[in-house]
Amino acid sequence: MGKIEITKGDLLDQDVDAIVNAWNRNIIPWWLLLPQGVSGAIKRRGGHAPFRELAKHGAIPLGGAVLTSAGDLPFKAIIHVAGISLWWRSSERSIRDSCRNALALAEEKQFNSIALPLIGAGTGGGSAEAVLDMMRDELTTVSFGGRIIIVQFQKDEWKRNGASRPVPPSQSA
Structure with missing residues (x-):
């Protein structure tokens, strides 16, 4: 087991080989969906390529994991996991299976580091605290020798306001 941090x-700002995207198992074509959260950020900053590749795999089984390129993002790959069901809900099983399968894929591809969002929190309906506890517990059982980072999303105020850079405190409104 690797070290868990x-x-x-922001997941997309982590210095890792691969990131995990909590995708759903929706059968609606990717181009008809309006990605939210991590998927939306990947689409905005990384382009459409990862989602085109993902579409070739069809529906991902609940808890399953699929590897794609990172598009224009600075990672070796993106691992997409089906952490939420067709009804946009997560469960303990879907969260644990997603963690385990993502790390198995990262180990298979010999990645040295991976960053995961809180799978199943937010859109999936799970509380951040409960999801973090489940993920931490599950990730201690996997055989991945690299660095594991769980990222709790925290958007900077300046990004939220659409600025291209931080505004010094003296210039804040």
Whole structure:
């Protein structure tokens, strides 16, 4: 088992080989969906390529994991997991299976580091605290020798307001 770190920030800003995207198992074509959360950020910053690749795999079984390129993002790959059901809900099983299968894929591809969002929190309906506890517990059981980062999303105020850079405190409104 690798070292597990917990941090607050943006998943897409982590210095890792691969990131995990909590995708749903929806059968609606990717181009008809309006991605939210991590998927939306990947689409905005990384382009459409990862989602085109993902579409070739069809519906992902609940808890399953699929590897794609990272598009224009600086990672070796994105691992998409089906952490929420067709009804947009997560369960303990879907969260644990998603963690286990993502790390198995990362180990198979010999990645040295991976960052995961809180799978099943937010859109999936799980509380951040409960999801973090489940993920931490599950990730201690997997055989991945690399660095594992669980990222609790925290959007900077300046990004939320659409600025291209932080505004010094003296210039804040």
